[in-house]
Amino acid sequence: MVTVGQGRDAFTLAGHSMLLVENKDKDFAQLVNWGIFNRKDPNFFTNFLMGRMDYMAITDSAPNLLNHYAGRVRTIWIHPLRLTQRQNSSVLGDIAWWIRPENMRYRYHFWEKNCATIIRDILAKALGSQFRKPYDAPNGQTIRSFGMPFF
Numbered sequence: 001m002v003t004v005g006q007g008r009d010a011f012t013l014a015g016h017s018m019l020l021v022e023n024k025d026k027d028f029a030q031l032v033n034w035g036i037f038n039r040k041d042p043n044f045f046t047n048f049l050m051g052r053m054d055y056m057a058i059t060d061s062a063p064n065l066l067n068h069y070a071g072r073v074r075t076i077w078i079h080p081l082r083l084t085q086r087q088n089s090s091v092l093g094d095i096a097w098w099i100r101p102e103n104m105r106y107r108y109h110f111w112e113k114n115c116a117t118i119i120r121d122i123l124a125k126a127l128g129s130q131f132r133k134p135y136d137a138p139n140g141q142t143i144r145s146f147g148m149p150f151f
Contacts, residue, residue, distance in 0.1 A: 001119060002031060002066075005075035016069075017116040019095065020062055020078065029062035032095050034115040037108070053108040057098040057118075083126065090126035 004016040019032040034057045038044070047053050069076055083091065097103055098118075108114055124131040 001079040001081055003077045003079065004069045005077075007072055007074050014110075017119050018065070019091070019119055019122075021059075021092070021095065022062070030059045031062045031065045032057060032059050032099070033065065034098070034106075034118050048108075051107075051109055054105055055108040055114075056104045056106070058104065059099055081123075087126040091122055094122045094125065 002018045002020050004018070006015050016035050018034070020029065021032060022029045034055060036056045036058050037053055041047065044053075066076060106113060106118075111117075
């Protein structure tokens with residue numbers, strides 16, 4: 001799993017997450033990226049703020065995409081996942097589903113459907129009972145109060 005730190009643009013303030021699919025024996029490294037959108041849409045920022053953004057999943061060369069983020073002076077963390085063969089097959093099956101042309105587009109939601117939550121759901125399915133429950137906010141904290149430090 002790859003985590004990219006915050007950027008300067010409003011839509012990069014919460015960082016970014018991707019999955020790295022790698023086969024070192026075959027010199028193969030692709031990143032699965034659920035963060036692609038049309039920035040040239042004339043209503044981009046309004047749609048982003050109103051939760052009406054359509055995003056899509058793509059794959060790209062890992063070196064190319066990592067260089068892209070590094071060139072924008074964004075911190076990059078690579079978190080190796082230790083998956084069993086069955087878990088790995090489940091993750092790869094979900095990735096294959098996402099990158100089909102008929103499945104690659106989705107309606108982005110800042111809290112509920114984004115690059116991080118899609119990866120969370122893929123891993124939760126693959127890991128089953130081994131997956132830890134997502135973060136529970138402390139008493140009285142709302143999603144808004146939790147997210148405010150990002151903005």
